[in-house]
Amino acid sequence: MNRRNFLSLTGTFTAGSLILPDFLHAFGTQNNLLIGDQCVVFVQLNGGNDGLNTYIPFQDELYYKSRPTIALSKEEVIAGNNGMAFHPSLKDFATMQQNGDLSVIQNVGYANPVRSHFRSQEIWQTAPTNQEYLNQGWLGRYLDFQCNDHEPTAGINIDSIDNLALKGEEPNSITVKDPDRFTTKQTTDNSEQLSGNPQLDFVRKIANSVVEGSDAIQDALKKSTASEVNYTKNGLSKNLEWIARLIKGNLHSKVYYTSMGGFDTHDNQLAIHQNRLKELNDAVFSFYNDLKKAQLLSNVTIVVFSEFGRRVADNGRGTDHGTAAPMFIIGGNNQGKVIGNNPNLSDLDKGDLIHQIDFRSVYASLLEQKLNFSANKIGIKNSPLKGLF
Template identity: 80%
Template sequence: MDRRKFLTLTGTFTGGSLLLPDFLYSFGSQTNLVLGEQCVVFVQLNGGNDGLNTFIPFEDALYYYARPAIAISKDEVLNTAKGMAFHLALKGFASMQQSGDLSVIQNVGYANPVRSHFRSQEIWQTAPTNQEYLNDGWLGRYLDLQCREHQPTAGINIDTIDNLALKGDELNSITVKDPDQFKTKNKHENEGQLSGNPQLDFVRKVANSVIEGSDEIQKALAKSAASDVVYPKTGLAKNLEWISKLIKGNLNSKVYYTSLGGFDTHDNQLSIHKNRLTELNDAVFSFYEDLKKSQQLQNVTIVVFSEFGRRVKDNGRGTDHGTAAPMFIIGGNNLGKIIGNNPNLSNLDNGDLRHEIDFRSVYASILKNKLNFDFTKIGIQNKALEGLF
């Protein structure tokens, strides 16, 4: 089954108030995940975030030469260090870095970059060795090996559509639009029967997994301690607030995933990008404060990334699809460093930044250091990035 069919099929089980027909497939216990204290939260910035206007090489004259229409003034940057600084909208990111809780990984990408949103997201989500097409995601493969038996809440994707990164051979993750409204029918009714139709049985298998996951989510939400952090009233903030509740309610998921769109800034970039970064900053910083106050920050690693950066030269109003960009790692006892060289604007690849750090090396470091997992078992051949944790 190809990715688009998978997303179309499983996407029917996400949403606000979820009512399911009487699906019949039965699963085993949910208590067999190899659990630890650590979990990882991914925030995917869809559309290709402009890394050069996010973490800015404000001391490089070539930056201002290449971007006469959209360069950020030296007077409008935060937390300057080593010739780099944050966009003014990222006050929380600057504060987290000053506290030693945020690492910036420079020039992250991959060889022979692809400028298609869909394909580049697919490459980041599947982590292939040579850009081969894969049907499962890197986190799905990890969960397949970590879960001794079916565990529907080992991975939680809070979004309106399933994420290929979490797709594995087994249904060890679910997509939820609104955990507060995630309710289902009685899962015991007619369970254990098969139809003889493999496609129908797969649908039933997905649905029953959602039912089981719903029960666990509701239990975690009920147990979650109240927070005195007031989250902004935005979509991303609401998603991260739910994730915080699930973590504090001991759901024991190893992976959480959510996303923020709107980063495809070909036009009117200064205004649009500022708004997107403001929503990102305010949501992530509230989440960070919540985790810190509840003494969970050391157990939670937050990963912020996009499928690619933007072209170095502006187009007069914005930027077009590019290649390498920074990643941000927050919490999880990371070392709070700037890793890698500043963007080299004098040595471009056909107008684009050359990647220096492969994103799979970052994945390898997270799997090794935070999830205590041998990343080579899921086909990642890159060495783990050093100096992150």
């Protein structure tokens, strides 16, 4: 049994308990990853969020001409500045921007865009140079360089399924749906000596790392201070509250990842999008306030993105798959700017926005300016985006 196959069986626990014999605790110790004091939290919006109805070019008449059934009126949008404004459900995103803690990166995408959810997500998660297929994620490759051997809690994915972005050669991340239930149970086994069988010893080593990861998570939850913020009751809020607890409990993970679905708005977009954006707004703002009260906002960078935007013209009920869209960067001492030009609705590629900023430039900035790591080492050749931090 090789390492990859073993991890496919044991590396992900979305609920319940892992039952392992006592002998697995006898081998080695696991130190938390300690590189500086920065971490990055990713919030992935699955389904293709409509960027034009999220950060809105409300002074461009082509916006209203292209979207007669779903455009937000000039009276509805909020915090207008330089022709752009937020969806009314994102009132707290506007507050974070006014506080100087939120940067908007406009027209983010990549050349030769793909409109398939699965493939475009894969491209964002692996960051290939020329859309080649890669088996490892960009964050997994980063963690392979940064970790000694393997460190199971260097990356934490709060979800019910693994995320390709965190997949590397070594098991440096754990996917867990409910950290409160991610515990280990031990069974009696006195086989505490190395067996002399390399394959068995390898299995013991990997399984021990999973146990250590569970122990580290539980220890961080116990050490974490109680939140002074009342998180709203939705799935993303719960996930971000868990991440906040782990950060405050000194888990020292460098990367946290979670996701939110429901953004594939082909039909009934106005109501669906309003609800999804409100959930996003409330969850992220609660997390933001939690970190601020704990005096940790400067140490944590929050990245909100989707695999693509929507087409410029509506379809009469909603919008179909498009290309470029805004990204939002919160905390981490970002400069609180709007980076990039407003969407150019008069110069389209077959009805779609033309991207101006490559998402890999954003990744390069995060790696080099927040994680003190050269993006070139993992095959990202794009220059870091200027003006973000």
